[in-house]
Amino acid sequence: MSYPDVELFIAGEWRPAKSLAKLEVLNPATGTALGTVSRAGKEDLDAALKAAESIFDEWKHTSPMLRCQIMRRAAELLRARADTIAEQMSLEQGKPFAQAKGETSAGADIIDWFAEEGRRAYGRVIPAREPDVTQLTIKEAIGPVAAFTPWNFPINQVVRKLSAALASGCSIIVKGPEETPASPAALVGCFADAGVPAGVVNLVYGDPAEISSYLIPHPVIRKVSFTGSTPVGKLLAGLAGQHMKPATMELGGHAPVLVFDDADVDDAVSVLAASKFRNAGQVCVSPTRFMIQSSVSEQFIDKFVRKAESIKVGPASDAASEMGPLANERRIPALEHMIADAVGQGATLRTGGKRIGNEGWFFEPTVLTDVPVQTEIMNEEPFGPIVAINTFSNDDEAIAEANRLSFGLAAYAWTRSSSRSQRLQHEIQSGMISINHIGLSLPEVPFGGIGDSGIGTEGGADALEAYLQTRFVTRKG
Numbered sequence: 001m002s003y004p005d006v007e008l009f010i011a012g013e014w015r016p017a018k019s020l021a022k023l024e025v026l027n028p029a030t031g032t033a034l035g036t037v038s039r040a041g042k043e044d045l046d047a048a049l050k051a052a053e054s055i056f057d058e059w060k061h062t063s064p065m066l067r068c069q070i071m072r073r074a075a076e077l078l079r080a081r082a083d084t085i086a087e088q089m090s091l092e093q094g095k096p097f098a099q100a101k102g103e104t105s106a107g108a109d110i111i112d113w114f115a116e117e118g119r120r121a122y123g124r125v126i127p128a129r130e131p132d133v134t135q136l137t138i139k140e141a142i143g144p145v146a147a148f149t150p151w152n153f154p155i156n157q158v159v160r161k162l163s164a165a166l167a168s169g170c171s172i173i174v175k176g177p178e179e180t181p182a183s184p185a186a187l188v189g190c191f192a193d194a195g196v197p198a199g200v201v202n203l204v205y206g207d208p209a210e211i212s213s214y215l216i217p218h219p220v221i222r223k224v225s226f227t228g229s230t231p232v233g234k235l236l237a238g239l240a241g242q243h244m245k246p247a248t249m250e251l252g253g254h255a256p257v258l259v260f261d262d263a264d265v266d267d268a269v270s271v272l273a274a275s276k277f278r279n280a281g282q283v284c285v286s287p288t289r290f291m292i293q294s295s296v297s298e299q300f301i302d303k304f305v306r307k308a309e310s311i312k313v314g315p316a317s318d319a320a321s322e323m324g325p326l327a328n329e330r331r332i333p334a335l336e337h338m339i340a341d342a343v344g345q346g347a348t349l350r351t352g353g354k355r356i357g358n359e360g361w362f363f364e365p366t367v368l369t370d371v372p373v374q375t376e377i378m379n380e381e382p383f384g385p386i387v388a389i390n391t392f393s394n395d396d397e398a399i400a401e402a403n404r405l406s407f408g409l410a411a412y413a414w415t416r417s418s419s420r421s422q423r424l425q426h427e428i429q430s431g432m433i434s435i436n437h438i439g440l441s442l443p444e445v446p447f448g449g450i451g452d453s454g455i456g457t458e459g460g461a462d463a464l465e466a467y468l469q470t471r472f473v474t475r476k477g
């Protein structure tokens with residue numbers, strides 16, 4: 001499988017950076033060079049801004065029906081190219097082919113959903129107080145968007161922003177992930193080949209801080225969307241706020257998991273282990289802080305540890321691999337530090353805990369139990385294949401622990417009691433809660449956090465609203 005030298009996509013053309021600067025792309029399964037990606041400079045960003053600005057009015061006034069048809073063509077192309085794109089994603093990101101293919105196909109479903117939803121971006125007629133007055137709200141595209149996406153889901157993170165922006169009638173500049181540039185470029189290629197006019201979609205790579213500090217304050221940009229860590233999100237939301245630009249922020253999480261003594265423990269173990277170790281735990285909604293009711297805790301822990309130990313970790317080139325390497329080398333010392341900190345403060349390491357081999361960035365599925373609440377892992381997002389398991393004796397205690405942190409992205413619970421489920425859905429402070437299954441991240445449902453986990457949603461009808469502005473018209477006679 002060959003890997004492309006990825007270029008920038010500006011004003012409908014693939015081209016290198018004006019300076020010809022490039023960054024190296026590494027293969028996380030070997031740690032060796034895979035290819036290159038062009039590194040945009042100011043001149044390239046100016047060209048992207050000009051392109052996004054010049055086409056904006058035309059795209060905004062393109063009928064929603066036509067926008068929908070073009071987008072649905074892009075979805076078809078993405079489906080048709082899914083095998084090749086998924087192979088590239090596996091190479092650059094490390095995830096097994098089946099997961100990469102699943103992400104790519106799900107991307108096509110996201111495009112379809114937003115394409116259709118864009119046809120339903122209705123304004124309103126508001127009953128007036130006088131018979132000859134007409135009051136209307138008009139929903140219209142907010143303007144050119146600057147979007148910043150990370151490396152953990154190279155297609156999914158881009159396609160949510162891209163689809164919502166295009167369906168609303170916005171043009172967009174995406175700053176894609178430098179670590180995993182080929183698969184998002186292939187996604188953008190589907191939109192280009194489907195007939196999206198030049199300039200509506202632009203894709204750049206480079207120095208993230210340099211690009212965000214130039215694009216966000218720029219007068220052409222009217223909307224900002226970012227997915228990544230909470231500290232960076234706060235920085236970028238602050239910058240957007242200074243320039244009075246709305247910002248969607250999909251940030252870090254620290255998902256609590258509550259397993260009660262009336263739960264189907266086997267089901268909980270198998271579903272949660274699959275979810276935890278998917279994408280090597282580099283998922284913002286990854287289950288992390290497990291709380292198991294004391295009477296079922298040993299049973300749960302034994303089974304979960306056995307499941308973690310059975311996971312086949314290996315390169316995507318081995319079809320039997322269930323979990324790939326970490327996408328970035330820097331995650332290894334971060335995880336090692338978290339584990340040493342937890343064990344040093346009294347936690348028990350039940351399995352895993354270290355890097356596998358010295359080629360590539362593989363890490364063992366890791367389970368810690370009896371983890372003191374003040375340890376780093378109990379407070380910072382691990383973003384890796386690590387689980388911290390503690391026990392609880394009653395519902396109040398479990399809910400209090402679930403709500404202890406300022407994050408509020410995903411939460412999970414297993415219980416057969418419907419009254420308890422009712423209580424959890426009201427009292428757990430998270431943007432999303434999934435009870436007795438993992439049911440998040442579908443195109444038609446909200447996806448987003450509260451508190452330090454972010455602002456706004458990237459799924460469901462509200463996601464489209466984020467790219468629209470509402471204007472009010474009142475007319476007499």
Ligand code: NAD
Binds near residue numbers: 213382
């Ligand atoms: P990081 O904080 O350095 O970067 C996170 C993302 O933000 C990357 O995509 C990076 O390119 C981008 N970024 C960083 N500084 C930026 C800036 N000034 N302007 C624009 N973009 C910027 O962390 P990392 O080592 O890449 O990833 C680890 C942490 O990031 C994790 O702990 C996790 O909290 C977070 N993360 C979250 C998601 C998510 O899906 N919410 C995805 C990736 C990373």
